[in-house]
Amino acid sequence: MAALPQALEHLIAELGKLPGVGRRSAERMAFALLASASEEVQPLADAIARLHEQVGLCDMCGSYTDRGQCRFCSDPGRTRDTICVVETPMDAIAFERTGGFRGQYHVLGGVISPLKGIGPEALRLGALARRLREGAFVEVILATSPSVEGEATAHYVAQTLARDGLAFTRIGRGVPMGGALDLADAGTLRLALEGRRALS
Amino acid sequence: MAALPQALEHLIAELGKLPGVGRRSAERMAFALLASASEEVQPLADAIARLHEQVGLCDMCGSYTDRGQCRFCSDPGRTRDTICVVETPMDAIAFERTGGFRGQYHVLGGVISPLKGIGPEALRLGALARRLREGAFVEVILATSPSVEGEATAHYVAQTLARDGLAFTRIGRGVPMGGALDLADAGTLRLALEGRRALS
The missing domain is CATH 1.10.8.420 (RecR Domain 1)
Known part of the structure; x- marks a missing residue:
């Protein structure tokens, strides 16, 4: 009982x-x-x-919003020359919290994953292409996750949406702040070596 | 923002x-x-x-129930000579899960706490007195928490409801299973010494 x-x-x-x-x-x-x-x-x-009736996705960037256009897209104080491409609305919020980015966001809604049957058409890539075409962006920051699928998606976006005058950048990858080097996996350490920069 | x-x-x-x-x-x-x-x-x-409309307190013992009398009180397979007095419905569930008790429960709804302004009249003591008077109980297990207030409440119950032929017992107190002795506080170790029993 x-x-x-x-x-x-x-x-x-x-x-x-x-x-x-x-x-x-x-x-x-x-x-x-x-x-x-x-x-x-x-x-x-x-x-x-x-929750679901009150919070939806921004028509423009795909972030969470409780009105038509989200706080990012409708903020006149944000720069319109840089756009940060992320996988999920949570990722946009995470970058926003750093306080280090004042440009636009674009949420893909996932990553290309042949294993899971997710092709490019399942992502918000058409909307991104339109924004890049119609906007005055000079840099696209590819902030997909540091995984095989995230890397492949970043490369796919950069290749298919390449255009003169538009720079595609990838977020830095390496050892995280506070991370113990002897516990970091080989892939991370390799990325850290590749991503080394001159000490100024 | x-x-x-x-x-x-x-x-x-x-x-x-x-x-x-x-x-x-x-x-x-x-x-x-x-x-x-x-x-x-x-x-x-x-x-x-x-939740609150579907789950209420048993009229008899004060445990959580989704009908008039709870599963404990309405179970004909449980003994009616022993009653375990606990503070909360959760405590009754915790004892039930041990599988080691097949008697009745009585939930006080708290402990006497002069500091918090909780006197005996705020607890389900009248209902307990009635059950002890009308039932055929021979043992009352006082299973209030091992705190100053829990001890005081156990003593108060035993004193006010004392009657010939009715034994009041207190649950064993001491070091918990798996507990590190050097981390146990002095009060617990004192209780453990006082509660020592002959090895059979």
């Missing part, structure tokens, strides 16, 4: 689907929700229920 | 209220929910929204 009421088991199972949440964490969360007043947990239920 | 749409920030804030969930974990969860299809996240929203 299960010790928990079915509705509680159901909630624990649903919470357990969240990333990084195991059975014990899900139980802790469920018990905390049950121990809270009903009014206190409704905002969470509502926020989840309405 | 915040990088995230407001609805997403709101969801992250709500998720961050869950126990053990920091800002980064809440973001990961929110992004995963957003990346899932809308239909896939609705069950979680519904489970949270309907």
Whole structure:
């Protein structure tokens, strides 16, 4: 006989689907929700229920937005000569948080992956081509992930959208800040050697 | 300018209220929910929204239940001579999972805590007194937590509900299984010494 009421088991199972949440964490969360007043947990239920209707993708760049054009695309203070091409909306947010980039973003929505059956047509490449054609960009920063597929996608984008007066750059790859060199894999160390720069 | 749409920030804030969930974990969860299809996240929203209407407290023992009397109280296979008094419904579930107890439970709903303004009248002590009076119990296991307040509450219950033919016992206290002795605090080690038993 299960010790928990079915509705509680159901909630624990649903919470357990969240990333990084195991059975014990899900139980802790469920018990905390049950121990809270009903009014206190409704905002969470509502926020989840309405998430997809309230947050969509920007028509222009594919970032998360709660209105037509996102905060990046509609910001007149951002430069319009540089565009950073990323895989996911989360990646754009991660770069934005560095505070080191004030240009435009373009979210591909993934990487080319023959193994997973994802071809170039599944990515937002047509929209990128249009933006590059119609905009005044001089540099395209290819910020796909440092994986085989990310590298291949970066090269594919640079090759297919190449045009005079437009520079394609790849984000630096090497050892991460704070990373232990003896724990870094050979691929990373090779990239770090290849990506070495003169000390100024 | 915040990088995230407001609805997403709101969801992250709500998720961050869950126990053990920091800002980064809440973001990961929110992004995963957003990346899932809308239909896939609705069950979680519904489970949270309907939790309090579907799960209540057992009229008899105060455990969580999705019907009038809980699975413990309504189980004819459980013995009715022993009752385990715990602080919360979660504690009853924890003891149940040991598989080592087949008697009845009684949830107090907390401990006596003068500092927090919680007196005996705030606990489910009247219901316990009634059960002890009307039932055929011979042993009351006081399984409140091993804290100053838990100890005081156990003693209070034993003193106020004492009656001929009814034994009050306290759960064993000492070093936990797998615990490192040199890391145990002095109070725990003292309890372990006091609670020593002959090796059989």
